[in-house]
Amino acid sequence: MRSRNQILLIGDPRSFMVLAMKNELEQRFRVVSCEANCKAVRMLGADVPTTILYYVDGPADPDLTEYLRDVILNDGRDFYINIVGDQDSIDSVYETIPQEQISAAFLRPINVREMVDQLSAAASKKANSAIKKKILVVDDDPVMLRAIKGWLMEYYRVYVVNSAMNVITFLAKNSVDLILLDYEMPIVDGPQLLKMIRSEESTKDIPVMFLTSKSDKEHVLTAANLKPEAYLLKTMPKKDILNNITEFFKRTS
Template sequence: MAKQIYVIGDEGRLVVRNFIQKFKEAAVDWMVTVVFPDEEQLVFDEMDKNSHVVVCLWEEIDFEVVRHIAAAQKKFKFYIYFIGVNFSFGIEEDKYFNKIPSVRFTSYSFEMAFLLSHIEENNIEKKRILVVDDEPIVLRSIKTWLGDNFEVSLVNSGEMALEFLLMHPVDLVLLDYKMPTMEGPEVLRRIRGDGNLKNLSVIFLTAKNDKESVVTVAPLKPQGYILKTMSPEEIKKAVADFFRNKIVTV
């Protein structure tokens, strides 16, 4: 899928129109979509989770539109660039504005290559992983080992995992096999039975590698197994190999 940039700006303004033209010419490796800065037209949905960047072009930014974009950013994790001259708000609005993961450029005349270099450097999409395990030390360890290269979320029960997945899109679930109240196979059974989650990639992170355990969950088609006894480097390699080749190497 092509890397997506949404450029938000009024093409009726000459400075914005010229910027957009130069930006499209320079951003040859990106899919550039121009959107008018109107809240009704800024519709972010599940398709936008693959969008890497939003570039906002205004002389004076409408704060309600900023708020709308920032709310979508929390869910879809894209980076926001603001380009213009005047970024002044009231005190409370400015505090809110400063919390948004963003970069401000105060001129339309900077080198386009510099902007694109910054975008490329800071917007490499991280895969999202949910780790499900009832042991806090396992959760903390996996977070430490994978956190530099992946966006890692943690829950300590099967019930919490299912609630989390209803609200947050992820690319992979690392699922403990043996847990109290709801074991891993039951969690996977419910995932496969949910129309929105049924194709989600799930790898068992487990101490159980006996034949009976593997055969029991085979009809649920897990993507593989990673043993808790593996070293941190082996676990990191297994996850990286999965995203690269869709094969778990243990």
Template sequence: MVSNRNVLFISSQETFSVHGMETKLKEMGYTSLYVPLEIKQLQEHADKGELIVYYMDETVSDDPAFLVFLKDLCMEKDKGLILIGAKEEYNVVVKTVPLDCVSAWFERPLDMRKFLQAVEKQFDSMAETLLRKTILIIDDDVAYMQTIREWLKESYQVAMVDSGVKAIKWLAINKADLVLLDYEMPITNGPQIFEMLKSDSDTGVIPVMFLTGQQSKESVLTAMKLKPVDYLLKTINKAQLKEKLDQYFAIQKGKL
């Protein structure tokens, strides 16, 4: 189990049902905190919970910006997310929040036993994940990042951000053992983000591997002049990528 067993409950109001779930979790040794559907409130309390339980209702589509913030929170801070509500409400949420961010979904009326089991399972999974190496993917292609995360999630702790600014913010409060960085990105490209990371004393020591769709010799040489630890083509498959990463960390371990 992880040492902190903190759960954030978000809903339009703290209903009798939400209060009942909080009570059951407290009986099992968890700490719970209710947060209303307000970005500012969730932002303020985000670090107080490792797992988010969203008790949905008919207001689920009233504030699209809130769902975008919830998506970013789950992706960037790797929060677990359990959804409770009707199929229609669930469909609204997963249009914005990637499915691989959703740990479990329950329809109402809630099966309390299965819900509590899902919470236990999520915290067990987080405890295992904490022992793994952490990889941060920086890419503006969210679908591609989700694919890579799906490939690696059984062996590594994987976080995702879609811009250099978000990467810097994420690394300010989190630790990464390796960065997979897209070489071609709009606004701030891969080399620029690489230079940003290397110019900072805290992030400068983090190893970086470039990911790119460019296969020309010129583009490879240009990228390697920046001295990343490796340069990977986006045509790489799951087995090849995992072998590359496993091999890299094995070599680093041998140097200790």
């Protein structure tokens, strides 16, 4: 018999909605449940499942959302965070966890069975993606991060971060096959970050492509001097960006 995927259900166990979700989830998943507070989730330690459904009833607990955000960034596994709540509750999660890090947000009222169908399909797709190449996308624009992730996730395992500091933290615990790097970012820009990556023994060989809106000669030459794998423009057709990445992996495989 095929083993079922595991899911962590976070929410008040006395809530009718949480009980209804748990009952339906148990038809498809092995369910681990805990209350919606940081202490309860921390107690799971390294055993925390990578698929999470968080029922947000009222404003999200900032300690819990900060912990979940740090787990996504530092654990080294692919996490799929899903949230359920009204719009204000969902927005309170986004105050701590960037929206692009959330796999799905289900706005109440919901059809529990349809939601579980969607979660089950996503879990199966996740299991089938284990052999895909891993790409880290770096951009300070959350809209662009979501768009690029959407383009790539059918073909690759995609991670997104929004600052140089988060890149360094992520790479300290994770390996990737390619970095797509924006040029202009606050505090540390793309070229500076690439120099930092190249200066570390553990990351110096990671291939990097620029993916940016900067098309003037000065920016292109500055990047070219750093010898990235490619300099791609965000204004390029999506299929051309994907083709460049595909051809790169064909050349290097």
